[in-house]
Amino acid sequence: MQQARAAIILLAHGSRDPLWRQPIEAVAAHIRASQPLLAVRCAYMELCEPGLPAALAELAAQGAARISIVPLFLGAGRHVRDDLPRQVQALAQAHPHIDLRLQPPIGEDDRVMALMAEIAASTAIY
Template sequence: MQAVLYVSHGSRVKETRQEAMAFMEQVHQKVDVALHETCFLELVSPDIGEGIDSLAEQGATAIAVVPVLLLSAGHYYEDIPDEVKKSVLRYPDIRFTYGKPLGVQDRLVEILAERLQETGVERLPEAEILLVGRGGKSSEITRSVEGIAAKLAVKVKVPKIDVCYLAASAPSFDEGLQASINSGSKQIFVVPYLWFTGLLVKSMQKKINSLSTKEQQIILCGYLGDHPSMVDALAERVHEALQNKQQPVW
């Protein structure tokens, strides 16, 4: 029996976990597979091993492991495979396939443009736009975020969009935000390239609230969330993983 294991990042924030689970329920409706399970990389249960155990107990004979990740980084290349490998040894009769993160997609750039518009704030011609990525040690992450920023700049018709990162990449969020403030623009739009809410979004909002003034307005846009295009994008990755005939080398 075919099953799908969704591997989400994990958060201590209850709202984030609930948001992730509700999102996966929407994806389930677009994927014609009887067995689904959502697990988390860190901080909360079930973890990957527990998710696989649950599917095995329900009779799964094939499991498509689908990373609920925006970009390819250490979690995709190392952390998820390392954990799945342990279960592969315990369940040699189960066939495992591996999906891909969403990657750089035009429809995700469209969501970012919508999030800018949804602020309801009329954008001044000289407004600064700062795209904020999660970050990672891989140069692939920075290339991808820079590519997204370039696509968004074309979409919203501005000369350029600066980028910064919340962890492990430079410039940091604090550095990027300070550079935007130093530009002297009366408006700064901060666009988070994040899937769900959580401590990172809350910390960004707190920082912005402390720095925004009447003379220099800083606006935090919404995160990607459960936009219908996000649901479609992940469902597409699930279908690709289900159709993958090649066993990954764990």
């Protein structure tokens, strides 16, 4: 298998309910199907594994040189505003050979907001 040079970590909150992970893993599967040369891992802030450090370590071991961390959060609560930037900074210091980029929460992307509005509006009963 070719070593991954660029990679994405889809970061979500986490839950004890194993069914909760299915949408997150479906997003990863969609990326893998559409971009097979791009390494993708799911990671979770708490309550389930793998955590962000483990996902990053796995990608680093596979040769990832650039990793984009995409928080799959609709809004920026305490985890996204406070915990995550500190954790990413510590991981960047522990892995100085990796270009590590923390992206804004996916819910802040105008395309996501527009799609959610479209889906919600399509349910209107007149």
